[in-house]
Amino acid sequence: MKQSSDYIHLGAISGVFGVKGWVKVFSHTMPRENIAKYKEWQLGSGDNKQPIKVLKGRRQGKVVVACLEGVNYPDQAHELIGTEIYINRSQLVRLKKGEYYWSDLEGLAVVTTTNVDLGKVAWLFETGNNDVLVVEGDRERYIPYTDNVVISVDLKTEQMVVDWDPEF
Numbered sequence: 001m002k003q004s005s006d007y008i009h010l011g012a013i014s015g016v017f018g019v020k021g022w023v024k025v026f027s028h029t030m031p032r033e034n035i036a037k038y039k040e041w042q043l044g045s046g047d048n049k050q051p052i053k054v055l056k057g058r059r060q061g062k063v064v065v066a067c068l069e070g071v072n073y074p075d076q077a078h079e080l081i082g083t084e085i086y087i088n089r090s091q092l093v094r095l096k097k098g099e100y101y102w103s104d105l106e107g108l109a110v111v112t113t114t115n116v117d118l119g120k121v122a123w124l125f126e127t128g129n130n131d132v133l134v135v136e137g138d139r140e141r142y143i144p145y146t147d148n149v150v151i152s153v154d155l156k157t158e159q160m161v162v163d164w165d166p167e168f
Contacts, residue, residue, distance in 0.1 A: 012026050025065065
């Protein structure tokens with residue numbers, strides 16, 4: 001589902017770390033610890049988001065941990081568990097022409113080079129070799145996001161053209 005144009009979902013607070021109010025973070029960024037590079041998060045969901053400053057953050061073993069302004073005790077951090085983390089879209093690094101954030105691709109209509117409607121991009125995932133588009137339409141399709149398959153992306157018309165057999 002296409003996200004609000006103002007905010008990008010980056011993860012969620014998943015636990016408490018230590019005795020000084022640090023939080024564990026489940027991050028969608030790559031690498032995961034990049035979420036801590038954004039110095040202000042919006043915590044919450046829907047229209048109910050509150051800004052909070054990120055004072056410090058780092059990878060700690062297999063998780064990412066962060067110190068947030070005003071969160072000084074474990075009980076304060078515990079209250080934030082499950083809270084979604086967003087940033088304002090204006091905080092994103094500007095990409096080169098032809099590069100896209102996954103959030104920009106989600107919700108795009110997908111058609112073949114012969115103009116067969118395959119549905120919309122529901123979400124993406126990585127496999128190691130390439131990213132994969134999950135397209136939901138008359139059925140769910142997994143389409144590799146590669147140069148020879150994805151022919152064009154037009155964010156203005158919200159459409160992606162792919163060289164893909166609709167029967168596959």
